[in-house]
Amino acid sequence: MSEPCTLITGASSGIGSALARALAPEGRSMVLVARRRERLEELASELHAAYGIKVWVFATDLAASGAVEQLLRDLAARDCSVHTLVNNAGFGLRGGFQQASWEQMQRMLQLMVEVPTQLIAAVLPAMRTAQEGRIINVASLAGLIPGLPGSCLYSASKGFLIRLSQSLAAENHPWGIRVMALCPGYVHTEFHAVLGVEERMRRLPELFWMEADQVAAIAIRALAGSRVVVVNGWLNRLMAALATSLPEPMAVWLSSAFSQRFRR
Incomplete structure (x- = not known):
């Protein structure tokens, strides 16, 4: 009989590792997937020592050709059936749309649109057969508000995950499958440092920020409910509500003004 497991992509730091720590007590x-093997092995050792669970590490770039197929073959070889899938892997591109090369854009679309969709397609049949399972797509507040200058593909990919989650939730609820789009705002992780805008982002008041473990704790509590789109924090929920209730020109103006002041 297959062993149920939790699969987390982008697990080496930030929200991914926080979700691993939050889900491990179950x-x-x-199964932890990311590019940085040393980080993954440290986290695996921590979780095994704390909870006695088996933790498999896959150090791979999921945007590479054939990477998802190889991961799925490795899971099958270990007779591992995914009970909980967390699609978290992703990155940002600095600058406007025309400042990125097609190769960079293609890699982003592969990792943040194609990979999560491919993984969902692979694990969903077994979840339906078992009549249980959970899919957490780590989206973003950016997918709910008007697109910001310098964030074309990032916002679009997160919006895709939100809409995908909503449709999947409606289709698979009868089979006992829980689908959720987690939409954090600004989180203290390595994201902005890797993007090269950390110093600029420090202008943003602390009120806007959350810690990764806070985001993970909210996600775990939300799993027990039925909300599909889960926005972390009252301020982020307020911004998401304003984005949908204000006239579109005003929402776009506010979004762009915010970007000019704190992000560009």
């Missing part, structure tokens, strides 16, 4: 075996 006692299921865990």
Whole structure:
């Protein structure tokens, strides 16, 4: 009989590792995927020592050709059936749309649109057969508000994950499958440092920021409910509500003004 496991992509830091720590007490075996093997192995050792669970590490670039197929073959070889899938892997591109090369854009679309969709397609049949399972797509507040200058593909990919989650939730609820789009705002992670805008982002008042473990704790609590789109924090929920209730020109103006002041 297949062993149920939790699969987390982008697990080496930030929200991914925070979700791994938050889900580990459930006692299921865990599969951690990211590019940085050393980080993954440190986290795997921590989780095994704390909870006695089996943790498998896959150090791979999921945007590379054939990477998802190889991951799925490795899971099958370990007789691991995914009970909880967390699609978290992603990155940002600095600058406007025309400042990025097509190769960079293609890699972003591969990692943040194609990979999560491919993984969902692979694990969903077994979840339906078992009549249980959970899919957490880590989206963003950026997918709910008007697109910001310098964030074309990022906002678009997160918006895709939100709409995908909503449709999947409606289709698969009868089979006992929980689908959720987690939409954090600004989180203290390595994201902005890797993007090269960390110093600029420090202008943003602390009120806007959350810690990764706070985001993970909110996600775990939300799993027990039925909300599909989960926005972390009252301020982020307020901004999401304003984005949908204000006239579109005003929402776009506010979004662009915010970007000019704190992001560009």
